[in-house]
Amino acid sequence: MVHSVMTIAAEDDAPRVKGRSSLLRSPQFSSFIILVVLLAVFAVADANFLSPLNISNMMAFLPELGIIALGMTLLLTAGEFDLSVGAVFGLAPVLVMLLVQNGGWDIGVALLAGLLLCIAIGAINGLIVTKIGISSFLVTLSMLLVVRGAALYITQGFPLKSWDQPGFFVTLLAGSFNVGSFRFYTSLWWFIGLSLFAIYILRYAKLGNWISAIGSNRNAAVARGVPADAVKIWLFIATSVLAGLAGMISAFRISAASPVAGTGYELEVIAMVVVGGTALTGGRGTILGTIVGALMLRAIRNGIVLIGVPGLAYNIFVGLIILAMLILHALLQKNAARS
Amino acid sequence: MEVLRLQNLQKSFGSVRALKNASLTLREGEVVALLGDNGAGKSTLIKAISGVFPIDRGDIYVRGEKVSIRSTRDAMDLGIETIHQDTSLAPDLSIARNLFLGREPVNFGWLGVFAPLDLAKLRKAASELLKRVGISKKLDADALVSTLSGGERQSIAISRAMQFAAKVIILDEPTNNLGVEETHGVLRFVKEVRDAGHSVLLITHNIHHVFQVADRIVVMRRGEIVAEQTVADTDLLTVESIITGADMSALLKEARAR
Numbered sequence: 001m002v003h004s005v006m007t008i009a010a011e012d013d014a015p016r017v018k019g020r021s022s023l024l025r026s027p028q029f030s031s032f033i034i035l036v037v038l039l040a041v042f043a044v045a046d047a048n049f050l051s052p053l054n055i056s057n058m059m060a061f062l063p064e065l066g067i068i069a070l071g072m073t074l075l076l077t078a079g080e081f082d083l084s085v086g087a088v089f090g091l092a093p094v095l096v097m098l099l100v101q102n103g104g105w106d107i108g109v110a111l112l113a114g115l116l117l118c119i120a121i122g123a124i125n126g127l128i129v130t131k132i133g134i135s136s137f138l139v140t141l142s143m144l145l146v147v148r149g150a151a152l153y154i155t156q157g158f159p160l161k162s163w164d165q166p167g168f169f170v171t172l173l174a175g176s177f178n179v180g181s182f183r184f185y186t187s188l189w190w191f192i193g194l195s196l197f198a199i200y201i202l203r204y205a206k207l208g209n210w211i212s213a214i215g216s217n218r219n220a221a222v223a224r225g226v227p228a229d230a231v232k233i234w235l236f237i238a239t240s241v242l243a244g245l246a247g248m249i250s251a252f253r254i255s256a257a258s259p260v261a262g263t264g265y266e267l268e269v270i271a272m273v274v275v276g277g278t279a280l281t282g283g284r285g286t287i288l289g290t291i292v293g294a295l296m297l298r299a300i301r302n303g304i305v306l307i308g309v310p311g312l313a314y315n316i317f318v319g320l321i322i323l324a325m326l327i328l329h330a331l332l333q334k335n336a337a338r339s
Numbered sequence: 340m341e342v343l344r345l346q347n348l349q350k351s352f353g354s355v356r357a358l359k360n361a362s363l364t365l366r367e368g369e370v371v372a373l374l375g376d377n378g379a380g381k382s383t384l385i386k387a388i389s390g391v392f393p394i395d396r397g398d399i400y401v402r403g404e405k406v407s408i409r410s411t412r413d414a415m416d417l418g419i420e421t422i423h424q425d426t427s428l429a430p431d432l433s434i435a436r437n438l439f440l441g442r443e444p445v446n447f448g449w450l451g452v453f454a455p456l457d458l459a460k461l462r463k464a465a466s467e468l469l470k471r472v473g474i475s476k477k478l479d480a481d482a483l484v485s486t487l488s489g490g491e492r493q494s495i496a497i498s499r500a501m502q503f504a505a506k507v508i509i510l511d512e513p514t515n516n517l518g519v520e521e522t523h524g525v526l527r528f529v530k531e532v533r534d535a536g537h538s539v540l541l542i543t544h545n546i547h548h549v550f551q552v553a554d555r556i557v558v559m560r561r562g563e564i565v566a567e568q569t570v571a572d573t574d575l576l577t578v579e580s581i582i583t584g585a586d587m588s589a590l591l592k593e594a595r596a597r
Contacts, residue, residue: 200455206443207452209432213440216429223389223423224441225412283431 027277027329028289034325035296042303049306052181058298059184060253063191065265066294067246069272070191070198070287071239076270076278077202077285078235079215080129080136084121085243085269087147089262092118092244093251094151097160107169114244121147122240126233144266151259159258162251173245174252187249194242199287211235215282272297275325296325340367341403342538343388343419343507348397350383357383358394359562365507370529370539372549374582375559381542384559385509388540389421390414401506415441420500421509427496430485435465437484438499468502490521494528501532508532509540514548526552546575546582558582 042049068085075082092114099110125143129136175186202208213221214228222228243262251257274280275296276289297318304317343365350358358380365371375381387394390411399406401417408414414421428437436443444461445454465480484492493513500508510529514522529552533539541553549556550570558566558581566581 201453204455204458205450205452206445206454206456209436209440209443209456210452212432213429213436216431219423220427220429221440223411223421223427225410225415226441279431283429 026286027284027332028286028292030328030332031276031289031292031296031325034328035292035299038296038299038303038321042299042307046303046306049303052183054302054306056183058302059182059188062294062298063185063187064246064250065269065272065298066191066291067187067194067249068239068243068265068269069290069294070194071235071242072269073273073276073278073285073287073290074198074202074211075232075235075239076273076280077215077282078211078232079218079282080232080236081140081270081280082125082136082236082239082243083140083266084125084143084147085239086262086265087144087151088118088121088240088243089247089250089265090259091147091151092247093162093257093261094155094160094259096248097162097251097257098154101160107167111169111248114248115241118240118244119237122237123233125240126236129236130229130232148259148263155259157259159256162255162257170252173249185249185253187253190245190249195287195291202285202287207231212283212285215279215285217283268297271322274329275322277329297322341365342367342401343540344400344403345384345388346398346400348384348387348399349395350387350392351395357562358387361397361559361562361564363557363564363567365538365540367506367538368533368536369554370533370541370552371555371557372541372543372553373557373559374543374546374549374578376582378561379559379582380562381559382511383562385421385511385540385542388414388419388507389509390419415503418503418506419509420503420505420507421511422493422496422500422513423511427499428484428492431483433481433483434469434478434487434495435461435480437495438465438468438480438502442503468498488521489517490524493517493521493525497525497528497532501535501537505537507538507540509542511542512544513541514543514545522548546578549578550575560584 039049048054068089072082072085095117096107096110096114099105099113100107103110105113121143125136125140128134128139172186173190176183177186178184200208202211210221210226210228210231213224213226214231218228247262250261270280272293273290274293276286276291276293278285278289300318300321301314304314305311309317341364343363345361345363348358348361349356361380361384363371363384373381373384386392388399388408390408390413393409399408401419406413406417408417408419411421429440432440439461444457444464446457447454462480469478469480478487478491478495484495487495497508497510497513513525513529517525526548529539529541533552533554541549543549553570555567555569556573556578557564558578560582566578568578
């Protein structure tokens with residue numbers, strides 16, 4: 001009886017999109033195709049693009065923004081975002097190095113303090129967004145100013161020399177190793193490991209189901225007993241901690257901690273995430289897409305230098321390419337909705 | 340048999356008394372329609388039952404036992420499932436994931452929220468459920484809810500409530516924004532749900548729908564329950580007049596006399 005009703009309700013007999021066809025239509029796949037095209041264009045335009053030295057360089061930078069992008073993807077999927085990541089990226093290493101150099105703290109304890117700072121920043125962001133109900137745009141924008149201001153104030157605006165004595169922590173965060181003529185940093189392992197974990201969380205874990213549901217329809221998730229506020233607060237904390245981790249990795253790698261490090265990273269990271277196909281409005285997130293997005297933005301920044309675009313014009317190209325990607329996603333989305 | 344009994348429920352928001360001494364009984368296998376104008380207290384009442392906020396005073400009994408409902412989780416655990424207008428499903432999730440949202444089958448449960456979903460079980464249970472409620476032919480358990488029509492979404496939401504053997508299914512305006520055919524589909528589905536032994540509390544603006552599916556009618560006005568009648572004993576005009584508070588039948592008589 002119900003069946004006959006539903007026959008009327010569903011007009012077409014066509015089977016719903018599934019399996020391989022949905023992968024081909026997915027936003028991360030179209031991003032991947034464009035990444036391959038971009039890499040090919042850059043490789044043809046300049047032979048040095050695929051040289052071991054250049055690839056090593058790209059792979060050194062990639063994890064630092066990529067790690068933050070992983071947290072941002074989960075946060076965006078839950079329907080929130082965090083503009084304070086670039087500032088946290090700057091403040092965490094600055095605080096750690098100040099504690100070591102001026103306070104005489106042990107590096108391990110100082111790193112722990114840096115971790116606690118990141119947790120606190122994330123928790124404050126999350127609590128204000130969920131419990132007081134102010135949009136994450138405004139809350140984290142304010143937090144950006146507070147955190148960046150704090151970094152500038154405690155250093156009086158001067159960069160600090162970072163920890164350069166070899167040891168466990170430096171090896172753990174910024175050690176390097178050679179594979180043939182390629183030189184890789186341990187940060188790449190961090191990025192790979194965290195990526196796999198994030199993929200697992202979002203696609204296969206119970207938590208991922210909750211994250212997507214919260215971003216897709218918060219009220220529905222709450223009505224099913226999903227603790228939406230707690231999930232969001234923990235995601236803010238995770239994003240903040242990942243930003244701090246990336247900041248430490250960067251500071252150790254270049255042996256300097258600057259209070260202005262990471263300026264503008266928040267937008268670069270969000271660009272990586274949305275270029276990869278994660279929806280800015282929440283509900284649809286893809287870690288694979290974010291990895292593709294991170295590679296793409298890195299390749300674009302690197303490639304346009306190599307092919308000789310004037311330095312001051314970089315951002316024009318970066319912006320245009322991001323815009324083109326987003327238009328493409330929007331068109332694909334529309335197309336999918338129509339079919 | 341009595342499934343749900345509300346006794347003298349009270350709820351205020353600041354100085355506004357949204358519920359004043361609301362009492363209501365729901366029996367097994369019946370559809371009770373809850374009617375009332377905007378602001379009559381219908382949604383406050385169902386939110387109180389479904390655990391959205393706690394009541395100020397009064398008692399709730401489920402199968403004769405006094406219970407306290409402090410969260411949506413409490414309500415679900417007591418077998419009370421609420422289906423809100425458009426807010427029941429997450430459109431970006433598959434049908435299967437929606438059906439088990441908040442009650443996901445997992446492996447390695449000790450991992451808590453990090454536990455992996457038992458995807459095979461999830462898909463199998465979802466297909467079985469879709470088959471049982473008779474809508475499997477058209478719907479793939481892996482299809483995203485955003486690809487479904489409004490009527491299909493309502494049916495999925497109602498099936499989910501049935502799936503968890505809900506004693507009481509609360510439907511908040513289930514036919515809003517639906518086309519004629521889809522509305523009939525959902526109403527017929529409501530009858531099947533009742534025939535399967537579930538009790539249904541139906542909140543709607545549309546009195547015609549009430550006369551198609553309900554066994555009893557309860558009318559609220561200004562936070563109070565002002566009338567309770569079996570459908571067989573009343574008619575559309577009477578109910579309408581109770582809702583608005585105006586004696587429409589008297590007005591009608593007057594008009595005819597002139």
